[in-house]
Amino acid sequence: MPTRFELHGFAFSGPTYKVALALSLLGEPFDYVHVDLMGGEHKQPSYLFRQRYGQVPMLVDRNNGRQLCQSAAILEYLADMMGRFGGANLDERLQVREWMYWDFDRLAAPLYKARVIKIGFRQASPDVFEDCVAAAKNALSVLENHLAGRTWLVGEAVSIADIDIYGVVTFSNQAGIELAAYPRVSAWTGRVEALPGFKAQKDLLPMESRVAA
Ligand SMILES: N[C@@H](CCC(=O)N[C@@H](CS)C(=O)NCC(=O)O)C(=O)O
Structure with missing residues:
Protein backbone atom coordinates (compact mmCIF):
# COMPACT_ATOMS: atom_id res chain seq x y z
CA MET A 1 0.00 0.00 0.00
CA PRO A 2 1.43 3.47 -0.82
CA THR A 3 2.42 5.56 2.16
CA ARG A 4 0.24 8.46 3.22
CA PHE A 5 3.07 10.98 3.27
CA GLU A 6 5.60 12.11 0.68
CA LEU A 7 8.41 14.32 1.97
CA HIS A 8 10.34 16.56 -0.43
CA GLY A 9 13.64 17.69 0.99
CA PHE A 10 17.39 17.86 0.98
CA ALA A 11 19.67 15.56 2.96
CA PHE A 12 21.57 18.29 4.82
CA SER A 13 18.53 20.44 5.55
CA GLY A 14 17.68 20.90 9.22
CA PRO A 15 14.03 21.83 8.56
CA THR A 16 13.65 18.72 6.38
CA TYR A 17 15.08 16.64 9.20
CA LYS A 18 12.55 18.07 11.69
CA VAL A 19 9.68 16.79 9.56
CA ALA A 20 11.33 13.43 8.83
CA LEU A 21 12.02 12.97 12.54
CA ALA A 22 8.41 13.77 13.47
CA LEU A 23 7.17 11.20 10.92
CA SER A 24 9.61 8.62 12.25
CA LEU A 25 8.58 9.23 15.87
CA LEU A 26 4.95 8.95 14.78
CA GLY A 27 5.72 5.60 13.17
CA GLU A 28 4.65 6.94 9.75
CA PRO A 29 6.78 5.61 6.88
CA PHE A 30 7.14 8.16 4.07
CA ASP A 31 8.30 8.31 0.49
CA TYR A 32 11.21 10.69 0.19
CA VAL A 33 11.77 12.95 -2.82
CA HIS A 34 15.23 14.49 -3.12
CA VAL A 35 15.09 18.14 -4.22
CA ASP A 36 18.24 19.20 -6.05
CA LEU A 37 18.97 22.45 -4.19
CA MET A 38 22.44 22.67 -5.74
CA GLY A 39 20.91 22.53 -9.21
CA GLY A 40 18.22 25.09 -8.37
CA GLU A 41 15.29 22.70 -8.69
CA HIS A 42 13.52 24.52 -5.84
CA LYS A 43 13.36 27.72 -7.89
CA GLN A 44 11.80 26.12 -10.98
CA PRO A 45 8.18 27.04 -11.73
CA SER A 46 7.04 23.43 -11.36
CA TYR A 47 8.35 23.37 -7.76
CA LEU A 48 7.33 26.95 -6.89
CA PHE A 49 3.81 26.10 -8.00
CA ARG A 50 3.69 23.57 -5.17
CA GLN A 51 5.92 25.30 -2.57
CA ARG A 52 5.45 29.05 -2.82
CA TYR A 53 8.60 29.90 -0.82
CA GLY A 54 10.92 27.93 -3.06
CA GLN A 55 12.33 26.00 -0.13
CA VAL A 56 12.44 22.55 1.38
CA PRO A 57 10.75 20.84 3.09
CA MET A 58 7.41 20.21 1.48
CA LEU A 59 5.12 17.49 2.76
CA VAL A 60 2.37 15.98 0.63
CA ASP A 61 -0.52 14.31 2.43
CA ARG A 62 -1.84 11.84 -0.12
CA ASN A 63 -5.02 11.33 1.90
CA ASN A 64 -6.26 14.77 0.90
CA GLY A 65 -3.74 16.19 -1.61
CA ARG A 66 -2.46 18.91 0.73
CA GLN A 67 0.99 20.29 -0.09
CA LEU A 68 2.40 21.76 3.09
CA CYS A 69 5.39 24.02 3.68
CA GLN A 70 7.23 25.58 6.63
CA SER A 71 8.54 22.90 8.96
CA ALA A 72 6.88 24.29 12.11
CA ALA A 73 3.49 24.49 10.38
CA ILE A 74 3.99 20.94 9.09
CA LEU A 75 4.75 19.71 12.61
CA GLU A 76 1.55 21.34 13.86
CA TYR A 77 -0.37 19.68 11.03
CA LEU A 78 1.06 16.26 11.87
CA ALA A 79 0.25 16.73 15.56
CA ASP A 80 -3.33 17.70 14.66
CA MET A 81 -3.79 14.84 12.21
CA MET A 82 -2.26 12.16 14.38
CA GLY A 83 -3.45 13.46 17.74
CA ARG A 84 0.04 13.18 19.21
CA PHE A 85 2.81 15.52 20.33
CA GLY A 86 0.60 18.62 20.21
CA GLY A 87 0.29 19.37 23.94
CA ALA A 88 -2.23 18.12 26.48
CA ASN A 89 -4.52 21.17 26.50
CA ALA A 194 15.97 7.51 23.37
CA LEU A 195 12.39 7.89 22.06
CA PRO A 196 10.94 4.95 20.11
CA GLY A 197 11.30 5.66 16.40
CA PHE A 198 14.14 8.16 16.81
CA LYS A 199 16.55 8.28 13.90
CA ALA A 200 19.51 10.52 13.19
CA GLN A 201 19.48 12.76 10.12
CA LYS A 202 21.88 10.56 8.15
CA ASP A 203 19.60 7.56 8.70
CA LEU A 204 16.46 9.39 7.56
CA LEU A 205 17.55 11.57 4.65
CA PRO A 206 19.45 10.10 1.70
CA MET A 207 20.93 12.10 -1.19
CA GLU A 208 18.47 10.49 -3.59
CA SER A 209 14.76 9.85 -3.70
CA ARG A 210 13.61 6.74 -1.86
CA VAL A 211 10.32 4.92 -1.70
CA ALA A 212 9.39 3.77 1.81
CA ALA A 213 10.32 0.16 2.54
N1 LIG B 1 11.38 28.38 7.81
C1 LIG B 1 11.57 27.35 6.80
C2 LIG B 1 13.02 27.34 6.40
C3 LIG B 1 13.29 26.37 5.28
C4 LIG B 1 14.70 26.53 4.73
O1 LIG B 1 15.46 27.43 5.12
N2 LIG B 1 15.05 25.65 3.81
C5 LIG B 1 16.33 25.77 3.14
C6 LIG B 1 17.11 24.47 3.21
S1 LIG B 1 17.57 24.12 4.87
C7 LIG B 1 16.09 26.07 1.68
O2 LIG B 1 15.18 25.55 1.07
N3 LIG B 1 16.95 26.93 1.15
C8 LIG B 1 16.85 27.34 -0.21
C9 LIG B 1 16.35 28.73 -0.36
O3 LIG B 1 15.85 29.31 0.63
O4 LIG B 1 16.45 29.25 -1.45
C10 LIG B 1 11.14 25.99 7.37
O5 LIG B 1 11.27 25.80 8.57
O6 LIG B 1 10.65 25.15 6.61
Whole structure:
Protein backbone atom coordinates (compact mmCIF):
# COMPACT_ATOMS: atom_id res chain seq x y z
CA MET A 1 0.00 0.00 0.00
CA PRO A 2 1.43 3.47 -0.82
CA THR A 3 2.42 5.56 2.16
CA ARG A 4 0.24 8.46 3.22
CA PHE A 5 3.07 10.98 3.27
CA GLU A 6 5.60 12.11 0.68
CA LEU A 7 8.41 14.32 1.97
CA HIS A 8 10.34 16.56 -0.43
CA GLY A 9 13.64 17.69 0.99
CA PHE A 10 17.39 17.86 0.98
CA ALA A 11 19.67 15.56 2.96
CA PHE A 12 21.57 18.29 4.82
CA SER A 13 18.53 20.44 5.55
CA GLY A 14 17.68 20.90 9.22
CA PRO A 15 14.03 21.83 8.56
CA THR A 16 13.65 18.72 6.38
CA TYR A 17 15.08 16.64 9.20
CA LYS A 18 12.55 18.07 11.69
CA VAL A 19 9.68 16.79 9.56
CA ALA A 20 11.33 13.43 8.83
CA LEU A 21 12.02 12.97 12.54
CA ALA A 22 8.41 13.77 13.47
CA LEU A 23 7.17 11.20 10.92
CA SER A 24 9.61 8.62 12.25
CA LEU A 25 8.58 9.23 15.87
CA LEU A 26 4.95 8.95 14.78
CA GLY A 27 5.72 5.60 13.17
CA GLU A 28 4.65 6.94 9.75
CA PRO A 29 6.78 5.61 6.88
CA PHE A 30 7.14 8.16 4.07
CA ASP A 31 8.30 8.31 0.49
CA TYR A 32 11.21 10.69 0.19
CA VAL A 33 11.77 12.95 -2.82
CA HIS A 34 15.23 14.49 -3.12
CA VAL A 35 15.09 18.14 -4.22
CA ASP A 36 18.24 19.20 -6.05
CA LEU A 37 18.97 22.45 -4.19
CA MET A 38 22.44 22.67 -5.74
CA GLY A 39 20.91 22.53 -9.21
CA GLY A 40 18.22 25.09 -8.37
CA GLU A 41 15.29 22.70 -8.69
CA HIS A 42 13.52 24.52 -5.84
CA LYS A 43 13.36 27.72 -7.89
CA GLN A 44 11.80 26.12 -10.98
CA PRO A 45 8.18 27.04 -11.73
CA SER A 46 7.04 23.43 -11.36
CA TYR A 47 8.35 23.37 -7.76
CA LEU A 48 7.33 26.95 -6.89
CA PHE A 49 3.81 26.10 -8.00
CA ARG A 50 3.69 23.57 -5.17
CA GLN A 51 5.92 25.30 -2.57
CA ARG A 52 5.45 29.05 -2.82
CA TYR A 53 8.60 29.90 -0.82
CA GLY A 54 10.92 27.93 -3.06
CA GLN A 55 12.33 26.00 -0.13
CA VAL A 56 12.44 22.55 1.38
CA PRO A 57 10.75 20.84 3.09
CA MET A 58 7.41 20.21 1.48
CA LEU A 59 5.12 17.49 2.76
CA VAL A 60 2.37 15.98 0.63
CA ASP A 61 -0.52 14.31 2.43
CA ARG A 62 -1.84 11.84 -0.12
CA ASN A 63 -5.02 11.33 1.90
CA ASN A 64 -6.26 14.77 0.90
CA GLY A 65 -3.74 16.19 -1.61
CA ARG A 66 -2.46 18.91 0.73
CA GLN A 67 0.99 20.29 -0.09
CA LEU A 68 2.40 21.76 3.09
CA CYS A 69 5.39 24.02 3.68
CA GLN A 70 7.23 25.58 6.63
CA SER A 71 8.54 22.90 8.96
CA ALA A 72 6.88 24.29 12.11
CA ALA A 73 3.49 24.49 10.38
CA ILE A 74 3.99 20.94 9.09
CA LEU A 75 4.75 19.71 12.61
CA GLU A 76 1.55 21.34 13.86
CA TYR A 77 -0.37 19.68 11.03
CA LEU A 78 1.06 16.26 11.87
CA ALA A 79 0.25 16.73 15.56
CA ASP A 80 -3.33 17.70 14.66
CA MET A 81 -3.79 14.84 12.21
CA MET A 82 -2.26 12.16 14.38
CA GLY A 83 -3.45 13.46 17.74
CA ARG A 84 0.04 13.18 19.21
CA PHE A 85 2.81 15.52 20.33
CA GLY A 86 0.60 18.62 20.21
CA GLY A 87 0.29 19.37 23.94
CA ALA A 88 -2.23 18.12 26.48
CA ASN A 89 -4.52 21.17 26.50
CA LEU A 90 -4.91 24.66 25.06
CA ASP A 91 -2.33 26.20 27.39
CA GLU A 92 0.25 23.60 26.43
CA ARG A 93 -0.57 23.97 22.73
CA LEU A 94 0.01 27.71 23.06
CA GLN A 95 3.35 27.15 24.78
CA VAL A 96 4.36 24.65 22.11
CA ARG A 97 3.64 27.26 19.47
CA GLU A 98 5.54 29.95 21.40
CA TRP A 99 8.62 27.73 21.51
CA MET A 100 8.44 27.03 17.81
CA TYR A 101 8.15 30.74 16.94
CA TRP A 102 11.01 31.47 19.31
CA ASP A 103 13.07 28.73 17.71
CA PHE A 104 13.16 30.22 14.24
CA ASP A 105 13.60 33.73 15.61
CA ARG A 106 16.37 33.16 18.14
CA LEU A 107 17.92 29.71 17.75
CA ALA A 108 17.50 28.23 14.28
CA ALA A 109 18.39 31.33 12.29
CA PRO A 110 21.83 31.93 13.85
CA LEU A 111 22.70 28.29 14.51
CA TYR A 112 21.85 27.07 11.02
CA LYS A 113 23.73 30.01 9.54
CA ALA A 114 26.82 29.32 11.67
CA ARG A 115 26.59 25.68 10.56
CA VAL A 116 26.50 26.40 6.82
CA ILE A 117 29.43 28.78 7.21
CA LYS A 118 31.41 26.31 9.32
CA ILE A 119 30.89 23.39 6.95
CA GLY A 120 31.71 25.55 3.94
CA PHE A 121 28.31 25.74 2.24
CA ARG A 122 28.36 29.54 2.54
CA GLN A 123 31.08 32.17 2.69
CA ALA A 124 31.01 34.88 5.37
CA SER A 125 33.43 37.06 7.25
CA PRO A 126 34.65 35.89 10.67
CA ASP A 127 32.58 38.70 12.24
CA VAL A 128 29.36 37.37 10.77
CA PHE A 129 30.22 33.84 11.90
CA GLU A 130 31.04 35.00 15.43
CA ASP A 131 27.79 37.01 15.64
CA CYS A 132 25.82 33.91 14.67
CA VAL A 133 27.62 31.77 17.22
CA ALA A 134 27.05 34.36 19.96
CA ALA A 135 23.33 34.60 19.17
CA ALA A 136 22.97 30.82 19.05
CA LYS A 137 24.76 30.51 22.40
CA ASN A 138 22.39 33.06 23.93
CA ALA A 139 19.46 30.99 22.74
CA LEU A 140 21.01 27.78 24.07
CA SER A 141 21.34 29.50 27.46
CA VAL A 142 17.62 30.25 27.39
CA LEU A 143 16.96 26.55 26.77
CA GLU A 144 19.43 25.54 29.46
CA ASN A 145 17.64 27.71 32.04
CA HIS A 146 14.19 26.56 30.97
CA LEU A 147 15.11 22.88 31.25
CA ALA A 148 16.00 23.16 34.97
CA GLY A 149 13.76 20.63 36.68
CA ARG A 150 11.99 19.72 33.43
CA THR A 151 12.05 16.62 31.27
CA TRP A 152 10.45 18.19 28.18
CA LEU A 153 10.03 21.77 26.99
CA VAL A 154 6.28 21.89 27.62
CA GLY A 155 4.26 19.92 30.15
CA GLU A 156 5.01 16.34 31.05
CA ALA A 157 5.32 14.77 27.61
CA VAL A 158 7.42 15.14 24.48
CA SER A 159 5.86 17.54 21.99
CA ILE A 160 6.52 18.99 18.56
CA ALA A 161 8.32 21.82 20.38
CA ASP A 162 10.95 19.28 21.45
CA ILE A 163 11.12 17.78 17.96
CA ASP A 164 11.35 21.19 16.32
CA ILE A 165 14.09 22.47 18.58
CA TYR A 166 15.98 19.17 18.65
CA GLY A 167 16.18 19.53 14.85
CA VAL A 168 18.33 22.60 15.41
CA VAL A 169 20.26 21.79 18.58
CA THR A 170 21.51 18.54 17.09
CA PHE A 171 23.63 20.58 14.65
CA SER A 172 25.39 22.59 17.38
CA ASN A 173 28.68 20.78 17.06
CA GLN A 174 28.64 21.24 13.26
CA ALA A 175 28.14 24.96 13.93
CA GLY A 176 31.24 25.02 16.11
CA ILE A 177 29.34 25.12 19.40
CA GLU A 178 30.25 22.63 22.10
CA LEU A 179 26.95 21.28 23.39
CA ALA A 180 28.62 19.85 26.50
CA ALA A 181 28.70 23.43 27.83
CA TYR A 182 24.90 23.12 28.22
CA PRO A 183 24.44 20.02 30.40
CA ARG A 184 20.65 20.19 30.71
CA VAL A 185 20.28 20.68 26.98
CA SER A 186 22.66 17.76 26.38
CA ALA A 187 20.66 15.53 28.72
CA TRP A 188 17.44 16.56 26.97
CA THR A 189 18.90 15.66 23.55
CA GLY A 190 19.65 12.23 25.04
CA ARG A 191 16.00 11.87 26.05
CA VAL A 192 14.85 12.74 22.53
CA GLU A 193 17.34 10.24 21.08
CA ALA A 194 15.97 7.51 23.37
CA LEU A 195 12.39 7.89 22.06
CA PRO A 196 10.94 4.95 20.11
CA GLY A 197 11.30 5.66 16.40
CA PHE A 198 14.14 8.16 16.81
CA LYS A 199 16.55 8.28 13.90
CA ALA A 200 19.51 10.52 13.19
CA GLN A 201 19.48 12.76 10.12
CA LYS A 202 21.88 10.56 8.15
CA ASP A 203 19.60 7.56 8.70
CA LEU A 204 16.46 9.39 7.56
CA LEU A 205 17.55 11.57 4.65
CA PRO A 206 19.45 10.10 1.70
CA MET A 207 20.93 12.10 -1.19
CA GLU A 208 18.47 10.49 -3.59
CA SER A 209 14.76 9.85 -3.70
CA ARG A 210 13.61 6.74 -1.86
CA VAL A 211 10.32 4.92 -1.70
CA ALA A 212 9.39 3.77 1.81
CA ALA A 213 10.32 0.16 2.54
N1 LIG B 1 11.38 28.38 7.81
C1 LIG B 1 11.57 27.35 6.80
C2 LIG B 1 13.02 27.34 6.40
C3 LIG B 1 13.29 26.37 5.28
C4 LIG B 1 14.70 26.53 4.73
O1 LIG B 1 15.46 27.43 5.12
N2 LIG B 1 15.05 25.65 3.81
C5 LIG B 1 16.33 25.77 3.14
C6 LIG B 1 17.11 24.47 3.21
S1 LIG B 1 17.57 24.12 4.87
C7 LIG B 1 16.09 26.07 1.68
O2 LIG B 1 15.18 25.55 1.07
N3 LIG B 1 16.95 26.93 1.15
C8 LIG B 1 16.85 27.34 -0.21
C9 LIG B 1 16.35 28.73 -0.36
O3 LIG B 1 15.85 29.31 0.63
O4 LIG B 1 16.45 29.25 -1.45
C10 LIG B 1 11.14 25.99 7.37
O5 LIG B 1 11.27 25.80 8.57
O6 LIG B 1 10.65 25.15 6.61
